[in-house]
Amino acid sequence: MLFVYVPLAFALVFLLGPFYWMVITALKPNSELYNAERSPLYVAAPTLDHFVFLFTKTAFIEWTKNTMIVATGATAVALLLGVPAGYALARFRFRGAGLVGTGVVVTYLVPTSLLFIPMVQVMSTIGLVDSYWALVVVYPTFLAPFVTWLMAGYFRTIPAELEECARIDGASRLGALWRIAIPLARPGIVSAGIFAFTLSWNEFIYALTLVTASSERTIPVGVLVQLTRADFYFWGPLMAGALAGSIPVALIYSFFVDQYAAGLTAGAVKG
Amino acid sequence: MARLAVRRWLDQERTLAWLLVGPLVLLLLGLVAYPFGVAVQFALSDRTLAEPGRFVGLANVWNLWDNQIYRQTLGNTIVYTIGATILKLGAGLGLALVLNEQLPLKRLVRSAILLPWIVPTVLSAMAWLWLLTPNFSVLNWILVHSGLSQRGLPWLTSPPLAMFSVILVNTWRGIPFFAITLLAGLQTIPGELYEASAIDGAGTWRRFRYVTLPLLQPILLITLVLSVIWTFSDFQVVYGLTQGGPMNSTHVLATLSYQVGLASGNIGEGAAISLTMLPLLLILIVWQIRHLRRGVAG
Numbered sequence: 314m315l316f317v318y319v320p321l322a323f324a325l326v327f328l329l330g331p332f333y334w335m336v337i338t339a340l341k342p343n344s345e346l347y348n349a350e351r352s353p354l355y356v357a358a359p360t361l362d363h364f365v366f367l368f369t370k371t372a373f374i375e376w377t378k379n380t381m382i383v384a385t386g387a388t389a390v391a392l393l394l395g396v397p398a399g400y401a402l403a404r405f406r407f408r409g410a411g412l413v414g415t416g417v418v419v420t421y422l423v424p425t426s427l428l429f430i431p432m433v434q435v436m437s438t439i440g441l442v443d444s445y446w447a448l449v450v451v452y453p454t455f456l457a458p459f460v461t462w463l464m465a466g467y468f469r470t471i472p473a474e475l476e477e478c479a480r481i482d483g484a485s486r487l488g489a490l491w492r493i494a495i496p497l498a499r500p501g502i503v504s505a506g507i508f509a510f511t512l513s514w515n516e517f518i519y520a521l522t523l524v525t526a527s528s529e530r531t532i533p534v535g536v537l538v539q540l541t542r543a544d545f546y547f548w549g550p551l552m553a554g555a556l557a558g559s560i561p562v563a564l565i566y567s568f569f570v571d572q573y574a575a576g577l578t579a580g581a582v583k584g
Numbered sequence: 585m586a587r588l589a590v591r592r593w594l595d596q597e598r599t600l601a602w603l604l605v606g607p608l609v610l611l612l613l614g615l616v617a618y619p620f621g622v623a624v625q626f627a628l629s630d631r632t633l634a635e636p637g638r639f640v641g642l643a644n645v646w647n648l649w650d651n652q653i654y655r656q657t658l659g660n661t662i663v664y665t666i667g668a669t670i671l672k673l674g675a676g677l678g679l680a681l682v683l684n685e686q687l688p689l690k691r692l693v694r695s696a697i698l699l700p701w702i703v704p705t706v707l708s709a710m711a712w713l714w715l716l717t718p719n720f721s722v723l724n725w726i727l728v729h730s731g732l733s734q735r736g737l738p739w740l741t742s743p744p745l746a747m748f749s750v751i752l753v754n755t756w757r758g759i760p761f762f763a764i765t766l767l768a769g770l771q772t773i774p775g776e777l778y779e780a781s782a783i784d785g786a787g788t789w790r791r792f793r794y795v796t797l798p799l800l801q802p803i804l805l806i807t808l809v810l811s812v813i814w815t816f817s818d819f820q821v822v823y824g825l826t827q828g829g830p831m832n833s834t835h836v837l838a839t840l841s842y843q844v845g846l847a848s849g850n851i852g853e854g855a856a857i858s859l860t861m862l863p864l865l866l867i868l869i870v871w872q873i874r875h876l877r878r879g880v881a882g
Contacts, residue, residue, distance in 0.1 A: 317682050317685050320678060321683075324679050324682070328699070328756065328760065329697075329699065331700075331708060331756070332708075332711070334711055334714065334722065338711075338714060349720065352725070353720065354722070393607075394608040394611060397604035397608075400604060401600070402605065406597065406601075407597060407602065413608075413609060416609070417608075417612075418869075418872070420616050422810075422813055422865075423616065424813065424816075424817030424865070426838035427859070427861060427862070428619050429846075429858075430841065430851060431620070431622035432615075433846070453611060454611065457608055457611060485591065511702055518838075518842075522842070533704040533706045536707060551710055552710070552711065555704075555708065558704055558707050559704060562702055562703060562704070566695075567695065573702070574694075574768070577698075577764055577765065
């Protein structure tokens with residue numbers, strides 16, 4: 314048991330310690346924050362000053378709204394493209410299926426840091442640069458392949474007989490997809506949606522490079538850019554922003570832990 | 585009659601299949617394949633933010649090879665990738681083994697350890713920055729007050745320690761992914777195998793070596809390759825913590841290509857830097873596809 318609890322305790326302190334540190338700092342008055350004599354490990358007189366600063370002196374509320382729109386929009390687009398494509402790959406034989414399947418996995422694996430430089434150019438050509446709508450268009454390039462891949466795996470676990478019965482009863486293929494397969498695949502769709510939403514919420518490199526107007530930024534970029542200046546960091550508001558920017562995804566995650574873990578491990582385990 | 589013909593045409597397997605995958609294929613052609621082509625075109629030019637530039641062939645690539653900062657960055661990227669991957673694999677596997685035991689509050693613990701993975705990485709990198717920052721570092725406060733060190737350590741200002749710090753934070757973020765995927769893998773191993781090997785007199789180590797490892801291997805490899813791809817191309821941890829400093833000692837290819845291509849405006853050179861990630865990525869992607877494709881295109 315010693316070999317279980319001791320490593321587990323170390324792991325928990327290491328993995329969760331920074332969050333404790335975030336909370337402590339966000340609640341600390343500056344007089345404690347910048348006093349090297351005081352213990353940094355607890356807060357004596359907690360205050361909400363840093364949150365007040367964050368919500369009134371920065372555009373944090375606007376960034377939150379932008380991030381919501383981007384994450385919801387990009388997730389919707391990714392599901393609209395990925396769920397039907399995953400179904401087709403799982404159920405239909407057609408010329409080019411192998412190529413499309415390979416293309417989906419390749420685009421899932423290609424990192425965004427390979428394409429952000431030309432993407433700035435492409436977005437400015439179609440006139441979307443400097444608007445968060447650029448992100449709604451761009452995020453599905455890595456979300457939709459993942460959704461497709463996850464859903465193809467999920468549809469394969471649903472027996473095709475139910476759809477075949479519906480076809481014998483006169484339903485079209487599209488009708489069988491819409492009325493039989495999609496309702497049965499709902500847990501998989503929820504899993505893919507949660508995953509896509511958190512990935513969009515957290516995305517950084519495209520958000521940094523495609524959107525430069527302050528009022529159009531998402532939370533990760535806004536907090537980083539506006540609360541750090543050259544070598545000066547507003548530590549209190551910065552930690553308040555890090556906390557406030559993490560809470561929405563942490564909340565959504567806490568409601569859907571099992572679906573999230575299923576999405577995370579699906580690729581590796583099912584492959 | 586025409587409506588019936590359309591309906592029948594729509595109901596053909598081939599037609600409907602292409603209608604369903606078509607929008608996705610168009611998106612991937614337009615916003616992945618085409619930008620990739622643009623990246624290659626940029627990399628072969630001397631384009632800057634101000635000038636459209638002209639074709640210069642492979643000049644950017646040859647110049648990079650002679651560029652001391654680029655070589656250093658390439659070395660950093662390799663150290664970063666290997667260091668963080670080994671740590672994530674070791675700690676993640678250990679944690680998965682621990683979580684596979686009977687534990688009180690197991691569900692809660694399992695949910696909690698995923699937190700570093702799900703919150704925005706740059707934001708948690710800010711918490712780490714504040715943990716490691718020179719003047720008010722809490723790590724140094726602990727080191728000094730426990731008498732382990734006189735003045736604390738320059739976590740982000742000395743080149744070797746800064747590399748250690750970015751590797752540490754990348755590891756922190758990646759351990760949950762390893763732990764949870766490997767845990768899912770462990771749970772697929774039938775318990776009878778352990779009972780049988782215990783009856784045959786195998787101890788803990790031999791059971792791990794001859795039962796757990798071989799059965800975990802496929803998942804282990806897929807997880808490992810995914811993690812190497814992500815670590816090799818990582819941007820956020822380094823950008824958040826050190827922006828490549830001090831003296832370029834923590835620059836990785838992604839942060840250098842951003843610095844050169846967008847921050848300094850040498851688009852051609854920046855695109856060339858990011859494309860030098862391609863050879864290794866291609867090898868990993870091809871390897872991964874051979875293991876994963878069964879999941880997509882049956």
